[in-house]
Amino acid sequence: MSIGTLYDKVWDLHRVTDLPGGSTQLFVGLHLIHEVTSPQAFAALEEKNLTVRCQERTIATVDHIVPTISQKRPFSDPLAEEMLATLEKNCKKHKITLHGIGSGNQGVVHVMAPELGLTQPGMTVACGDSHTSTHGAFGAIAFGIGTSQVRDVLASQSIAMNKLKVRRLWFDGQLNKGVYAKDLILHAIRKLGVKGGVGFAYEFSGPAIHALSMEERMTICNMAIEGGARCGYINPDETTFSYLKGKPNAPDEKEWGKAIKWWESLCTDKNAKFDDEVLFDASQITPTVTWGITPGQGLSINESIPFPESLQESDRPIAKEAYSYMQLQPGTPIQGVEIDVCFIGSCTNGRLSDLQAAAQIAKGRKVAKGIKAFVVPGSEQVAKAAKDEGLDNIFVEAGFEWREPGCSMCLAMNPDKLEGRQISASSSNRNFKGRQGSSSGRTLLMSPAMVAAAAINGKVTDVRKIINENQL
């Protein structure tokens, strides 16, 4: 059993009571809602004649279903329009703040909340979306929940949960140039497996982690769930505090000292006990790309599609499924695999620094012929900041499409979809069969800079070559 970790401390502070059946009732400090998983929850609430317990701790935005080409209302898809209209109606009725389209704050829920300073260290954060783990980057305990739990949190601002074990993933050294947070997390998932984190919270720490910016930290915690961990977190530090300072919902100047003191007190103790510890050397991590149908099927850019014999027995059936679905043969180098579509965006890699990294590669180059490449900022704030720097022009000149903010092709609950057997280079987080909107569509996950490099060359490329040759 873990003792003295941030997870333990936050858990204890938010524990309301033990429930029959063995779970614990946990207070939820921030509840984020969106159009996909909230409508049924509101309906169930009304069916039971209940109201929203803490309107001011519930914040809404719209992201999954919004089109990214024209966001004019009503949307051309009547189902999408109905979902947004329902969210608007529910928020109005229950007096919940909705950061809607055109508000300047709309965005993918996991991009929007940190930007507004809503996500803070030591909070419990819940949202009806599995990538809620993103918010752990701030030292919050943040987890995705199902629709019936959305209803529970709306009704009671709390949730029934079982305590997780804590595994520390310690990263020594530093990431090399051309290697990004995305590579680090893809590498960790590859090593520990997509089920490796089941039953665990992941604490990411070590010098390589604390050298990262907040946006990079969010990329890492975002994909904790792909490693099977319900939540991932990073102990808050100076980087966290200076990111938060001055954000709209952050504590005021007057209270700032008090806030920092509390946040620091929650950090994992020096002599804390973990249920498990794993050590990585960040300097050994290389650009990493997935080749298969789970995020755990990753390869270093210089490797080839594995032969079944080289895999553990338990990994072979899914590998076989992947060869045929992906139409990639064992022994094929991943570098050079031709692609059709390039997608830069999502709550994993749709933030300003992601677009900057991709733009650095795209600048002055051209998207290869026949490739469809597009950039979808994670939020209206990201879009604005990127435009202020002229990133949109860099992309457009290179032949990328510049879109409006939303989840886009990450899960394709909107018009952005792969077609037929198209294969994409994506900065998103899931490469499951059919994930990007075509039941035979294929996805290679990689960092945004790698996606840009793939767009320029029309095939999977080692971004470090472009960086080194051009002394970027």
Added chain:
Amino acid sequence: MKTNFPNGKISKVTGKCIVLKGDDIDTDRIIPARFLKCVNFNSLGEQVFADDRIELTGNHPFDKNHNQGASILIVNDNFGCGSSREHAPQALMRWGIRGIIGQSFAEIFYGNCLALGIPCAIAPSSKIKTIQASVESNNKMNWILDLQQKTIQSPKESWSISIEKGPLEMLLSGKWDATSQLIAQEKKLTEVMYKLPYIKNFK
């Protein structure tokens, strides 16, 4: 279609059984992703197993005439694996399922069922197969899934099943409904909340 959803104390599920064979039936098969684009769960009952049913053109167990109105589903191993969508148990419930017996269930699916008041009982593989055969040999028979006795019985036969202790107590006592459990703790919750310095933004 049944509309009287589970409520209060649950000690028994009665009615016809329906057999669905196969291991690792995932939630994508139970309810395909395209049906997630909805604002309520009402039509999920008709969409349950949509793609499998299209493929089997009328020969899927959920389409067969003699299975209509059934309330106890008999499945095999690792039922409900895959995505966490609550739409899956919702779809089964709205079709009419009130109890499930299988060799094993995926964890999140199991929890989602419990939250709806649908007991998931388990039995070893060989016993499941015997029960499935018995159901199929006489598909008009009425069965009782008895949680107190831990049995599944017809007028002719009876088999023991098992069900986890915590969930069993929750179902028998009517305390499976998480929402009312959570709301009941209002006083404690308020205490915990106001001890958290961020609630008033550290003022």
